[in-house]
Amino acid sequence: MAADQRTPEHQRVEAADSGQAEWRDWGPYVAERAWGTVREDYSADGDAWRFFPYDHARSRAYRWNEDGMAGFCDLQQNWVLSLALWNGRDDHLKERMFGLAGPEGNHGEDAKDYWWYLDGTPTHSWQSWRYHYPQAAFPYEELRAENTRRGVLEPEYELVDTGVFDESRYWVVSADYAKAGPHDLLLRLTVENAGPARATIDVLPTLWFRNTWSWEVPTGEKPVIAQGDGALLAGPLTLAYETADSSAGVAATETLFCDNETNAVKLFGEGATNLSPYPKDGINDHVVSGAATVNPGRTGTKASVRYTLTLDPGETRVLRLRLSDSGGRPGFDDFDVLVAQRQAEAHAFHDNVAPAGLDNDRKRVLRQALAGLTWSKQFFHYDVRRWLTGDPAYPAPPAGRGSIRNGAWQHLAAKDVILMPDAWEYPWFAAWDLAFHCITYAHIDPEFAKSQLVLLLREWYTHASGQLPAYEWDFGDVNPPTQARAALAVFRLDGGTDFTFLARVFHKLMMNFTWWTNTKDAGQDDLFEGGFMGLDNIAPVNRSNLPPDAGRIEQADSTAWMAVYALDLLEMALTLAHHERAYEDVAVKFFEHFTRIAQAANDEGLWSEEDAFYYDVLTTPDGSKHPLRVRSLVGLVPVTASLALDGIADGLPEFQASVRNFLRRQPGASETVTFAPRASAPEQRETSTAPHLHPRGGGTTLLALVSPERLERVLANVFDESGMLSPHGIRSISAWHRDHPFHISIAGVDSQVDYEPGESTSHLFGGNSNWRGPVWFPLNALIIDSLRDYESNLGESHTVEFPAGTGRRLGLGDVADELAERLISIFLPGPDGAPRPSDARYPLLSTDARWKDQLFFYEYFHGDTGEGLGASHQTGWTALVAHLILRTKS
Known part of the structure; x- marks a missing residue:
């Protein structure tokens, strides 16, 4: 890239790549669901969804990694900064997104909230997120019961169907993060009353330490968050908040403290003992029911800054917080200037990425697809040997768990930030998904994309036999071997000069290729099996x-x-x-x-x-x-x-x-x-x-x-x-x-x-x-790229009829562009302002002024209508739409 094209964000990426500045140290690496995962499943039968259900999440400490809404953390997730909300009607705080467990609906494992990833940069110097929170009681049980009742021939029952958004009775909550430095994070929360009547909401930005101390004997060192002067003091970290109303921000109502430890008495009843008198759900119980469950001494391992806001219809308030490890209480005098500057720099960066002349609708698709990838980075922690044998401070897990799942993968010890398929439905890596994620991510951060491809080939992931781990539910299953194709694509997008990277992946992939030839060719006839x-x-x-x-x-x-x-x-x-x-x-x-x-x-x-x-x-x-x-x-x-x-x-x-x-x-x-x-x-x-x-x-x-x-x-x-x-x-x-x-x-x-x-x-x-029958992006994208390669090798005069039966013959490159346009059109408004196909089932999503500019990136799409189906936030491989936009002729 020419020097005059290097935006400030490009300079930050270069500084991070060279080790001059640790711009990637803090990021949105927090899953939106850690409950119901294999990592947290210590059952005898491997039923992860039932062993750790949603209703346990607010009261039970996670063993491996945390979850939250609009969360930020460090690379090792020692701490988490996230958001909680309460509309005054729910029976618990909204601390994490809600969705169905696998057995609970006709689709299962399906998120039932509405949130969007609006923007993001590779160093996370700017990240923007938006959520629509009902003012009525959130219909948790209605969603469960109706989806359980419906059969496979009926559509899923979604939150919009319940009527909670009628008359616009909801809150629009936006979280914007801007970095003043690698370890200096500004959080701007904007809250709007979209409804027709005056309403009250509690907003609780929350800082906590991941529980790393409860699993050993003797107990590990326990960190402390304490009250400071207009700040929460958390070891080297200071979370500052405003203590008086200003033209820019709103003063905090109070601060609340508890511990990130399990409320065993509530969950498991008689005979159980709590390690803390103020366990993980202490802030929840205090806000919702006024219980004396927060520490009056104002210390703990989890703390919230509480704002109680009463807003008129259409009224907006802004809350400002700042997290830093620089010592002392960080100030707010330069807060608005820095936020505006980082947002402008994000605009400049993405304008540099977008092809010249791209229309605004396609720019929106491109930018939000890339934003979704930046938000889908997650800290993934899973030591299989430790998971199978259990922790010294707890009873040993039931015998035989290794025969249910992952028993042959005891070498796998993950503690890394990985590009996930999405942060709620698939908060774990899948080998072939990750390959597609890297192809798209290389357009904005090739060094990180390369590191991801190298990561899965490292000895703490790849089996000694050469097999790559497939996905958390069964590492021994078989995914398509897409890593080599992704590595070549990333190599080229990076300029085609990093031969060290190419050699690193080549040697490891040869081992994997050999594993395939030795295990998946039962007839030794060069015809392969592989399974699903x-x-x-x-x-x-x-x-x-x-x-x-x-x-x-x-x-x-x-x-x-x-x-x-x-x-x-x-x-x-x-x-x-x-x-x-x-x-x-x-x-x-x-x-x-x-x-x-x-x-x-x-x-x-x-x-x-x-x-x-x-x-x-x-x-x-x-x-x-x-x-x-x-x-x-x-x-x-x-x-x-x-x-x-x-x-x-x-x-x-x-x-x-x-x-x-x-x-x-x-x-x-x-x-x-x-x-x-x-x-x-x-x-x-x-x-x-x-x-x-x-x-x-x-x-x-x-x-x-x-x-x-x-x-x-x-x-x-x-x-x-x-x-x-x-x-x-x-x-x-x-x-x-x-x-x-x-x-x-x-x-x-x-x-x-x-x-x-x-x-x-x-x-x-x-x-x-x-x-x-539905349309899926990954193989469509591969086929499109292959048609372009065929044309570059066979020449433009090699034509095919497209569509078949029309007599219209096109070169393979033009066919590739037309296929790409069909896929891109899923996210674009229809003729004469018709709803975009992906959201056509609910006009609200693509025609209402407060909704229509926010895009969902679904897992797959209806084969006849283009309606979005499956996971609603799959900006893993569906983010390939960005790759298509960047490679398609204008």
Whole structure:
């Protein structure tokens, strides 16, 4: 980046990268849900949701990490600054977002609050958050009961449905954080009465220490928060608040203190003992019922600054607090100037990121998608060995827990900040999700994105066998191996010069590649299994648990992912070989491995010549093969397996000689190599059997699992609007199956796949997400990027019909742009001011003045309408919309 393009935020990022200033030390690394997680589950049966339910969270200390609303903390989460609210009617403070536990609804594990991540920067010098809090009693039980009553054919019952937002009877609460320095944090809280009548609210910014002292014998050192002069004193930290009304801020009403320790008497009854007379829910009980449950000595490990505000309709108040470790009480004279300055710098940073000429609606999508990623960073703490054996100060957990979950992962000891799928529904990392997060995040902070990809490959995450941990509920499950593709994307976005990073990930990924080849190719035929592969219910059966007497499923997606993996490692090896020639030898290995996988995929039953599509194949014990003829994203992953050798293979004579020798010995492998003169007509391409890399006259040497000829036939199926092409992207299963369900009987069990554009009606693999029709961003984004790569290698004259049946032919790059626009349109206003598709179910969300500029980034989208479904704050991989905006032609 040119010096004149370096905004102050870019300078802070550079200072953090170089170690000159610790700008990333403090950030929004606080989950919005720690209850109901595997980490907090010490049950005998592994039912995490029931062992630590929502109603325990306010009274029970967390063992591993904290949760809160609009929370900030340090990298090790020694302390947390977060927000609590009370509308005067609820039976408990609003200290964390509410949602259904997994078993409580037709979708399950579903947040039922409305909040948004409006802005953020890579160093968290500026973060903005917004929440709408009902003035009526929050309908907790109504939401639980109605969602439990509803079946899978009915829509979820949401907070808007209860009527609590009628007549605008709610509070708008905004939290803006600005950093004066790496360890000097300004918090501006803005509270607006949106309702038609005068109303009162309690606002309680709260500082506490994560409980690190209760688990050992003897008890660990316990920190203290004490009352100071207009401040809370917490060891080296000072949280200052205003003590008199000013033109900018409001004076605090009082300060309240308790301890971040479990109220065992309340939760567990007779025989239980509290370690503190003022446990974790002491502030809650005092505010809600006036109980004498806060420490009159005004010390503790949890403390709130309480503001009681009574506001007229439309009235707004501002609260100002400042957290610093600089010693003394930080002042407020420069508060407003600093907040305005950091906000302006955030504007400058994001204006620099956005493409020139981008319209305001797309700018909003881009900025809030990136903001959601910054807010989805979370401190993740989980020592599996300690979790299995228990803490010295507590009874040992029930025996046999390791056979329920994660028993083979006792080396895993996480204590890191990680980009999570989201902060409420998925407050834990998932390996393939994280790869997509890093691709998008690299557009604003490539160094952090690189560190995330390296992190999961470190010895305290990756198994000694080379397997990467999949996700918290089952580290031993299998996710698609997307890390290599993400590493290459991040490497390029970072300028393509950090060869140390590339080498670090390459060596570890080779171990993982070997694990795949040793464990997921049961037939030793270069056709791979893998299980559900992150696609939950996309198949007619649970691919992870096929009955032993049924045989095995050789998967089109797993096989294609391994072809992609081989090509990505080949590209890494060739790139590194230009700096260290030893990599030429290993590059040949991945060239050969790719050709074997591609040949197997095309010649051993995954390819259907009749349907021009790739399918999973059930291989029964007698050796017969039965294609599972479901037209789905499973059969599109092969399209993403391509690589042009031109350029990266030049100047590497040993590699080229080895490839020529290999092609002489294995002439069938040449079927995976296409020579295409640049800008040639399709009929001029040839699939070569010649033992050389470059055709006479120059051009492109393309390695591809799907040949250009087959690609056009596959895409004809995909781009059919009555099939896989929806108005909002590529469906996960073709709408053709709406009238043509696929049936199969395996081991005496009849199974079926049909087209389900919305929420799942199947309980296969948990039943809480649906890959049987909706649009998902991750594979759409991969396919779009692959089409662009194909065009760059085959030339613009290679065209396909888009949409199918229209007679309109476009180059693959133009098709990629049109697909991207369909996905981006999900978040844009419709024609003539119609609601944006993602929020069309509730006009309030996209037409009301107080709501319409705030965007939700859902987990997936209705295959026909584009309505948002699943998790509502999934600015993990759905943030790929930012990547699409940044790569799509204006």
